[in-house]
Amino acid sequence: MEPSSLPAFLDTAFWLTAGAIFVLLMMSAFFSGSETALTASSRAKLRSRADRGDRGADAALLVTEDSERLIGAILLGNNVVNILSASLATALLTRIFGDSGVAFATLGMTAxxxxxxxxxxxxxxxxxxxxVxxxxxxxxxLLTKVLAPVVGVVRAIVRxxxxVFGVRTSADQHMFSVQDEIAGALAIGAEEGTVQKEDRDRLLGALDLGNRTVEEIMRHRSGIEMIDADAPSEQILAHVVNSAHxxxxxxxxxxxxxVGVIHSKDLLRAVEKLTREDQGNLATLHDLDVLKVAMQPYFVPETTSLDEQMREFLKRRTHFALVVDEYGxxxxxxxxxxxxxxxVGEIADEFDMDADLALKPNEAGDYLVEGAMTIRxxxxxxxxxxxDDEANTLAGLVIHEAQMIPTEGQVFSFHGFRFEVTGRKDNRITKLKIRPL
Known part of the structure; x- marks a missing residue:
């Protein structure tokens, strides 16, 4: 008796189709893995590898420059091979199982x-x-270059x-913002315990300087210690000597x-010179012209960014500026x-009396804070x-949310916190109790 022959459908066409499906699945895996690797990789790490001579990393930096073109080419290739493999599988299984082959092909190819x-x-x-x-x-x-014409048409249609829906796109946009990437990495590191909170705050503070203005951190004019230039010289000298600034x-x-800014060292030098020339006679202090000793005031607009202002301080070799609004x-x-x-956080010196007073809750869980303390x-x-979008200080936040100037003893709840006004002077909130709800 002759051995049974193979089924009729196991012919050359069957094996060629099965082989094509296998190759298409491998190509689909390549596209999927490439998309994940190129979008998830850190450009900073790729740059570091490229600087060490890794030509593949250098190519990865070049190919990710145009993210829209990259994604378009990968998705186009991935969808073509997936659709083609599904079609071949449907044709193959329909030939074997008839109409039921459509269901088998759908389930099998999905898996x-x-x-x-x-x-x-x-x-x-x-x-x-x-x-990767x-x-x-x-x-x-190479794929992006080959598919560039088709991807260009697709990009034009998508744009x-x-x-039509009011969304504007630019070819110059990158997939990631460097600052957002660093901030996200720091946040994840802090959550996992690999980055200390103090280190995270310092790095985020440095990154955020360009997004903040001098108005947000300046000392308000109501809290500035100033000297009347027309006061007697002896009184001005006593004020400067006794000041913490x-x-x-x-x-x-x-x-x-x-009209000027007096520096304590400049004033003391002038006093020393004056008394030395008059053989130590302190009565000559009455003739001291303070304005000749004072520096010219340096004014800056309130909208100046912090990083720009810091560069100006370093350029001018000065540490002090007066902030003015658009009207001067x-x-x-x-x-x-x-x-x-x-x-770096609060910098304390021997004149900061409250520097060591950390925020500590009372028995009820309330934190007593100054109204002028910044939200940040x-x-x-x-x-x-x-x-801190609508106000810079805690007092400003309470006034903004209350839409009024609260009286002492009033209590408010918003943003998940309880605020109690415990001190008010004129129209200023001076003290607050805050407790998370």
Missing amino acids: LVLIFSEVLPKTYAITDPET AARVARPIR GLLW TRLPLYRGERENV DLKGLITLEDILEEI DLNRAMDWSLP
């Missing part, structure tokens, strides 16, 4: 594509995205549709009319130390997230 062409390559790529990106960058770069503004007539009226003052404190400082100290 194969999901496991071997999506989850498996993406999981592998995400474990070491920079290495360096390996696939060259063929993907046209987005334009090195530089003090001089005004004439009204406090907004600043005095708003406050800012120092180089104020900007540095946005990075409180968020930084307590790791809270009170909004």
Whole structure:
């Protein structure tokens, strides 16, 4: 008896089709893994590898420059091979099982594509995205060049549709913002315990200087210690010696009319010179012209960014500036130390009496804070997230939310916190009790 022959459908066409499906699934896996690797890889790490001579990393940097073109080419290739493999599988299984082959092809290809062409390559790529990106960058770069005409047509159609809905896109946009990437990495590191809170705050503070203005951190004019330039010289000298500040503004007539800034060292040098020339006669202090000793005031607009102002301080070799609004009226003052404190936190010296008074809750869980304390400082100290879009200080936040100037004893609840006004002077909230709800 002759041995049974193979089924009729197991012919050359069957094996060629099955082989084509296998190749298409491998290509789909390549596209899926490449997409994950190139979008998840850190450009900073790729740049570091490229600087060490890794040509694959250099190619990955080039191919990710145009993210829209990259994604378009990968998705086009991935969808073509997926659709083609599904069509071949449907034709093959329909030939074997008849009409039931459509259902078998749908179930089988869904499982194969999901496991071997999506989850498996993406999981592998995400474990070491920079290495995978360096390996696939060259063929993907070639693919983007080959498919450039088709991708260009697709991009034009997509942009046209987005334009209809009011969305504008630019070819110069990158997939990631460097600052957002660093901030996200720091946030994740802090949550996992690999980055200390103080280190995170310092790095985020440095990154945020360009997004903040001097108005947000300046000392308001109501809290500026100033000297009347027309006061007797002896009184001015006593004021400067007893002050906790090195530089003090001089005004004439009204406090907004600043005519100079006196530095304690300059004043003491002038006093020493005057008394030495008159053989130590202190009576000659009455003839001291303070304005000749004072420096010219340095005014800056309130909208100046902190990083720009810090560069100006370093360029001018000065640490002190008066802040004015668009009308030229005095708003406050800012120092180089104020900007540095946005990075490193509070800088205390021997004259800061309250520097060691940390925020501690009372028995009810309330924190007693100054109304003039900035929201950013409180968020930084307590790791809270009170909004600072509408106000810079806690008093300003309460007034904004209450839509009125509260009286002492009033209580408010918003943003998940309880605010109680415990001190008010004129129209200013001086003390607050805050407790998270």
